[in-house]
Amino acid sequence: xxxxxxxxxxxxxxxxxxxxxxxxxxxxxxxxxxxxxxxxxxxxxxxxxxxxxxxxxxxxxxxxxxxxxxxxxxxxxxxxxxxxxxxxxxxxxxxxxxxxxxxxxxxxxxxxxxxxxxxxxxxxxxxxxxxxxxxxxxxxxxxxxxxxxxxxxxxxxxxxxxxxxxxxxxxxxxxxxxxxxxxxxxxxxxxxxxxxxxxxxxxxxxxxxxxxxxxxxxxxxxxxxxxxxxxxxxxxxxxxxxxxxxxxxxxxxxxxxxxxxxxxxxxxxxxxxxxxxxxxxxxxxxxxxxxxxxxxxxxxxxxxxxxxxxxxxxxxxxxxxxxxxxxxxxxxxxxxxxxxxxxxxxxxxxxxxxxxxxxxxxxxxxxxxxxxxxxxxxxxxxxxxxxxxxxxxxxxxxxxxxxxxxxxxxxxxxxxxxxxxxxxxxxxxxxxxxxxxx
Numbered sequence: 001x002x003x004x005x006x007x008x009x010x011x012x013x014x015x016x017x018x019x020x021x022x023x024x025x026x027x028x029x030x031x032x033x034x035x036x037x038x039x040x041x042x043x044x045x046x047x048x049x050x051x052x053x054x055x056x057x058x059x060x061x062x063x064x065x066x067x068x069x070x071x072x073x074x075x076x077x078x079x080x081x082x083x084x085x086x087x088x089x090x091x092x093x094x095x096x097x098x099x100x101x102x103x104x105x106x107x108x109x110x111x112x113x114x115x116x117x118x119x120x121x122x123x124x125x126x127x128x129x130x131x132x133x134x135x136x137x138x139x140x141x142x143x144x145x146x147x148x149x150x151x152x153x154x155x156x157x158x159x160x161x162x163x164x165x166x167x168x169x170x171x172x173x174x175x176x177x178x179x180x181x182x183x184x185x186x187x188x189x190x191x192x193x194x195x196x197x198x199x200x201x202x203x204x205x206x207x208x209x210x211x212x213x214x215x216x217x218x219x220x221x222x223x224x225x226x227x228x229x230x231x232x233x234x235x236x237x238x239x240x241x242x243x244x245x246x247x248x249x250x251x252x253x254x255x256x257x258x259x260x261x262x263x264x265x266x267x268x269x270x271x272x273x274x275x276x277x278x279x280x281x282x283x284x285x286x287x288x289x290x291x292x293x294x295x296x297x298x299x300x301x302x303x304x305x306x307x308x309x310x311x312x313x314x315x316x317x318x319x320x321x322x323x324x325x326x327x328x329x330x331x332x333x334x335x336x337x338x339x340x341x342x343x344x345x346x347x348x349x350x351x352x353x354x355x356x357x358x359x360x361x362x363x364x365x366x367x368x369x370x371x372x373x374x375x376x377x378x379x380x381x382x383x384x385x386x387x388x389x390x391x392x393x394x395x396x397x398x399x400x401x402x403x404x405x406x407x408x409x410x411x412x413x414x415x416x417x418x419x420x421x422x423x424x425x426x427x428x429x430x431x432x433x434x435x436x437x438x
Contacts, residue, residue: 010040011040017047018047019052026258046063053089059093077099079099080103080107123182183273198247201248201250201278202281203253208255209284212252214344215236242357245357248357253275275311281313283314285318287319288319314337314338314340315339321348365406367405368426370403372402373400379414383404386414388410389404
C-alpha cells in the first residue's frame with residue numbers, strides 16, 4: 001500500500017448535490033446503478049442543492065453534519081459522492097467524518113478494477129488508478145511525514161511521502177511502456193486487416209445500452225452481459241460473415257458514461273482506438289431510456305475526444321420490446337440505412353441489422369453474367385471460393401454461364417491475382433462506373 005486510510009466498508013451513505021449549472025449535474029438514478037455495480041450496499045441518499053461546490057468540503061458544514069448523522073444511524077463505514085472531489089476536499093471530509101470517502105471517479109475506477117479480465121485491461125485500470133492516486137498521497141496520515149531513521153534505515157533523507165511518490169512514478173512509467181507495446185500490437189493488427197481490406201465494425205454506446213447482448217446475438221459468442229453498468233470492460237473482437245461483404249471484424253468496446261473521467265479516456269485510448277479506426281460504428285442506444293438523447297450526447301462527446309466522431313455511424317435503437325414497438329429500418333433521403341430499431345435480447349430485428357450492415361459496408365456490389373470456356377476453369381473455381389456464384393448453367397459448347405455477385409474490391413483483387421484485366425470481363429455499364437485496375 002502506498003498510503004494508509006480508514007478501513008473500507010460495504011454499507012454506504014450516498015451523497016448527491018444538485019447544481020444550477022447543467023455541466024455540474026449528475027443523474028441520481030445512474031449513481032445508484034454505479035454503487036450497485038461496485039457491490040456496495042446503499043444505506044441512504046443524502047441530497048441537497050448548491051450554486052457551486054464548497055471549496056473546503058464540497059457540501060458545506062451543515063450538510064457534512066447531516067452526513068455524519070446518517071453514518072451513525074445506519075452504522076455505515078463508507079461515504080460515496082456522486083461528484084468528483086478534489087484531493088483536499090476528500091481529505092477534509094474524511095478527517096471530519098472519520099470514515100472512508102469515495103468520489104465518483106474513485107467509484108468508477110473501483111468498478112473498472114473488478115471488471116478487467118485481460119492483461120491489457122488490468123494494465124489500463126492500474127494506470128488510471130495510480131494517476132488518480134498520485135494526487136491523493138498527501139492524505140497518507142502522519143507516517144508520511146516521518147524521516148527514515150534508525151540503524152540500517154538512514155536513507156537519502158527523503159520522507160515516506162517522497163518515497164511513495166517516487167515508487168508510484170516509476171510504476172506509472174513502467175505501465176506506460178507496456179501499454180505502448182499493446183498499442184503497437186493493436187496498430188499492427190489493424191494495418192494487417194486494412195491490407196487484407198477486412199472491414200471493421202465497432203459497437204459503441206452508453207453503458208448498459210445492450211452492446212454485449214447484441215454482440216453475442218450477432219456472433220454467437222458468450223461475452224459477459226448483465227443489467228449492470230460496465231458489465232463488459234475488456235474489448236472483444238470476433239469474426240462476422242456479412243452477405244455481399246464477406247468477413248468483418250466486430251469489436252465490442254467499453255461502455256461510456258456521463259462525465260467519464262478524462263484519465264479513464266486517456267488510459268483506455270488504446271482500446272478506444274478500435275472505434276476511431278473502424279470502417280463503421282454501430283451506436284447502440286437504449287430506446288426505452290427517458291434520458292436517451294442526453295446519453296447520445298455524452299457518447300458523441302467521448303467519440304469526439306478520441307477522434308472518432310467523423311467515422312460513419314449506424315444507430316441501433318435497442319430494447320424496443322420494452323414499449324411494444326416493431327423492428328424497422330429508417331433511411332435517409334438517398335435510401336441509405338441510418339437507424340435500425342430492434343431488441344437484441346428478444347432477437348427481434350437482427351435480420352434488419354445484418355441487412356443494414358450489408359448496405360452500409362458493401363458500397364459497390366457488382367452483379368453481372370459471365371461466360372467462361374473450359375480453359376478458364378481456374379477463374380470459375382476462384383469465383384466459387386468467394387461464394388460469388390448465384391447461378392450456373394452449361395451450354396452445348398461446354399461453356400459455363402455464371403451469374404456473379406460480389407464486391408468490386410474482391411473482383412479486382414481476384415483479377416490481379418490471375419493476371420487478368422477486370423474490364424475484359426465486365427459489361428460496358430460496369431466498366432463506365434469507375435476506372436478498373438488491371
